[in-house]
Amino acid sequence: MESLNKNEKLATTTETLTTLTTLTTDALIEIIYRGKNLPQDKRFLSKEEGGVFEYSALEGTSINKEDFHFPVIKIGDNIIGLSKLQKDPYKDRNYWIQFLSIDPKYQEKGYASKLAEEIFRFAKQKGYSLETSSYTGIGYLKLKGLFRKLAEKYSVNFIDKGEL
DSSP, X not given: OOBSSOOEEEXXXXXXXXXXXXEEHXXXXXXXXXXXXXXXXXXXXXXXXXXXXXXXXXXXXXXXXXXXXEEEEEETTEEEEEEEEEEOSSSTTEEEEEEEEEOGGGTTSSHHHHHHXXXXXXXXXXXXXXXXXXXXXXXXXXXXXXXXXXHHHHTOOEEEOOOO
């Protein structure tokens, strides 16, 4: 599996290792689809079909795969949180934060904060600024201030256009 940065170990329990990494589109497709036409992990189905992540299907689309990166947080081999960064087609060296989504089984445990930190670490590593466009109600309450703090911590130019 291809990743764009070295995995960062977060916590170790008796059998569980939690890692953060940023994946390419192809690496994420391989994890989700495993060579098939439909997601092999049901959590990646649409919300209407019982999926748990806010994301759009990747397989068979005509997107420029180089324009997207996917920060993830995993426990073992299981993705529990996913985010999508898209290169801004109008501004050089800028990513749009498309979404940040945590499996409901793992919410309220600090994983969204850790995943947000991976987003800013990755942007710093690549020399990109970050921009938001909108928030869900809960995202506005929980992420807006965190994004500002992380922008300062990582010295990343952060453009917050987000509203409810």
